[in-house]
Amino acid sequence: MSLNAVTLVGRVGGDPDVKYFESGSVKCSLTLAVNRKTRNSDQPDWFNLELWGKTAEVAANYVRKGSLIGVTGALKFDTWKDRSTGDDRSKPIIRVERLDLLGSKRDNEAGASSGGYDDEF
Structure with a gap:
């Protein structure tokens, strides 16, 4: 048996970076x-998220820096060769399968809206 599941709730660190491909895919x-x-205090852990398809479009349209979101997905590693040194490099990424919009900082006083969006594979 194997299991690769990640569930996180936190605030978005910057506006979404959206790419549209000729194939029609959205990332x-x-x-x-x-x-x-x-x-002594709260320390933030930073995670890189990758969303595809309809979920990516929802994030592009409704998520902004500071938005409170919940995500469920799987951990993967992007790997590449460093151009200057030739060393193997890697970066952990959460491949988001479900996105929940929990609100922005401004929504906290007025009550947050929520909605869940599942990724289509």
Whole structure:
């Protein structure tokens, strides 16, 4: 048996980076800050998110820097060769399968709206 599941709730670190491909596919990249409790303060952990298809379009249209979102997905690693050194490099990425819009900082006083969007494979 194997399991690769990640669930996170946090605030978006910047506006979405959206790419449209000739094939019709849509890819959206985001960063997500998730607070980790420590003895003296909250320290954010930063995660790179990758969304595809309809979920990417929803993120492009409704998610902005500071938005509170929930995501469910799988951990993957992007790998490449460094052009200057030739070294193998890698970066962990969360491949988002479900996106929940939980609100923005402004929504906290007025009550947050929510909606879930599942990725289509």
